Amino acid sequence: MKKIIFITGASRGLGKIWAEAFLKRGDQVIATARNIESLEGLKAIYGENILPLQVDVNSRAASFAAIEQGAAQFGKIDVVINNAGYGHFGTIEELSEQEARDQIETNVFGLLWVTQAAVKLMRAQGHGHIVQISSALGQAVMPTLGIYNASKFAVEGLSETLAAEVASFGIKVTIVEPNGFTTEWGGVSASASEPIEAYSKLKEDFxxxxxxxxFGKPEATAAAMELLIDSENPPLRLFLGKVGFPWVKQVYADRLATWEEWADVATAAHGF
Incomplete structure (x- = not known):
């Protein structure tokens, strides 16, 4: 069945790949980006089936307006994919205040504003599927990506809470956790802190x-996303790629072992 799909961060990378895949199979897509010039090619091919919108998700008002405009254009929105975001490279000590605030502003607050707008619409519709693009780094961390890790951990907590809050409205939530893919995420799409020499060896080893x-092939993710949004009972979480799940599985095994080792201390801290 044809779906109306709203996707942020659609100008490049996974977002653009998914937007094109949805259009190819006959879906209608509201594609948002800060710069929509790169979507002109899709507009030329798919015409009225794509609505490119220039949106800065950091603006709550703009996010709400975009959802409203998309719904007005196509009559409803079945799926919202919160894909906008970027990576920032730098150790915790290297981060400037502005770099840290900018990362959280886009990756967490930008996602939150679109989510709120989507919930308002979908609650009125009585159905919908919100897909939050997190990362395997929202479950386990890598050095030199601390503020990005933190942003995705926040997305995980926010989205799992959301799923419990909106289920009774017919709204489904999925947290997608890609491992690395050969997109521009780590290149022109990323930012980096001023380096401190003391961390050079750590970065080299990393x-x-x-x-x-x-790193997986980004085009291979399109089929998985199609299966996800077509599912009548989508999962709360979905890894993309073959690296994430085995890695996170080991991380959780190590966590469980540590918690077990300190269980007596934890229990005693209860007081009775």
């Missing part, structure tokens, strides 16, 4: 631990 096999 880069040396990555291999080409660590």
């Amino acid at each position: 880069q040396a631990g990555l291999s080409p096999d660590s």
